[in-house]
Amino acid sequence: PYVNTKDILDKANKGYYAVPALNINNLEFLQAIIEAGVEENSPVIIETSEGAIKYAGDGDVQRGASLFVSMVRAFADNTDIPVSLHVDHGKSFKILMAAIKAGYSSIMIDASEYPFEKNIEETKKMVEIAHSVGVSVEAELGRLVGIEDNVMVQSHEAALVDPNEAKQFVEETGVDFLAPAIGTSHGAFKFKGEAKLDFNRLKKVKELTGLPLVLHGASSVPEEVKKLAEKYGADFRGAKGVPSDILTESVKYGINKVNTDTDLRMAFIASLREYLANNPGEFDPRKYFKTPKELVKNIIRERLRLLGCSNKA
Ligand code: G3H
Ligand code: 13P
Ligand code: NA
Ligand code: ZN
Numbered sequence: 001p002y003v004n005t006k007d008i009l010d011k012a013n014k015g016y017y018a019v020p021a022l023n024i025n026n027l028e029f030l031q032a033i034i035e036a037g038v039e040e041n042s043p044v045i046i047e048t049s050e051g052a053i054k055y056a057g058d059g060d061v062q063r064g065a066s067l068f069v070s071m072v073r074a075f076a077d078n079t080d081i082p083v084s085l086h087v088d089h090g091k092s093f094k095i096l097m098a099a100i101k102a103g104y105s106s107i108m109i110d111a112s113e114y115p116f117e118k119n120i121e122e123t124k125k126m127v128e129i130a131h132s133v134g135v136s137v138e139a140e141l142g143r144l145v146g147i148e149d150n151v152m153v154q155s156h157e158a159a160l161v162d163p164n165e166a167k168q169f170v171e172e173t174g175v176d177f178l179a180p181a182i183g184t185s186h187g188a189f190k191f192k193g194e195a196k197l198d199f200n201r202l203k204k205v206k207e208l209t210g211l212p213l214v215l216h217g218a219s220s221v222p223e224e225v226k227k228l229a230e231k232y233g234a235d236f237r238g239a240k241g242v243p244s245d246i247l248t249e250s251v252k253y254g255i256n257k258v259n260t261d262t263d264l265r266m267a268f269i270a271s272l273r274e275y276l277a278n279n280p281g282e283f284d285p286r287k288y289f290k291t292p293k294e295l296v297k298n299i300i301r302e303r304l305r306l307l308g309c310s311n312k313a
Contacts, residue, residue: 002076005084005106006136008043009212012256017308021045023261036300040310043082065102081313112140123173142181163204180205184217188239206254215255219262232273271295
């Protein structure tokens, strides 16, 4: 069934496991996610960025949001696993309102680039609107600083979540889930040296808030996927994700939602490259999307097992 993200995450919080939130832009990734969830008997959270909503609606965000709700509901209503649909990194009031109106089950209001007080103010405003119609809300504290952002170690530290602020933020905003910045970043190039997250901050945020917590930038960039893509012409030199043992550890310290986009994109392109190289005469998308979809599904199944949400449907 189609459920509220809060149902999925409150259960994960009590059960000490995490559920991946998987980004989609089209039908094929959605099919892969639902199939993986069904095969693992696991809840799944589907999420769409603002860019995805614009892309699906060809610029018309109300149409894009409605299209995703219809598509996800059509699958969710016909399966026994819990499925929810979430707006990822919502920054535009217009897009968030379109998503709520369309029937999304939760939203993220991302005002994390603003000063603390303004982040509180913006988040609180969206919480009031969303809660009045039963939509749950995620917000972010701190900033996700990538290695490409070229910041000094000191300012890198300053970009991470302040646990005392997290407590105040949660009390004043009434937000349902919190994404604390603890050292990850988006995309395929997360760490230059050793992968390291600030688990002390994470533990404190959990202690002080008790909320379901969200890890953004959680892709692993699996070595076998990277190798397959590079064998067929991709250039992913320097790509590095969050190793799976660090993901497991972050779940142990309180993460319940694991945002994953890059790994799905990389798996899809790796398999598509391989297929096209081996089938130069093929031009039917139903055929050349088949093995990429299969690989995306398998990557998700592995992740569901790793995070402990298999058989939690
Ligand atoms: O937060 C980033 C997600 O991976 C979505 O990225 O804006 O390219 O759709 P996007
Ligand atoms: P990745 O780029 O690591 O997949 O992170 C996705 C994300 O955080 C979406 O909000
Ligand atoms: Na999100
Ligand atoms: Zn993110």
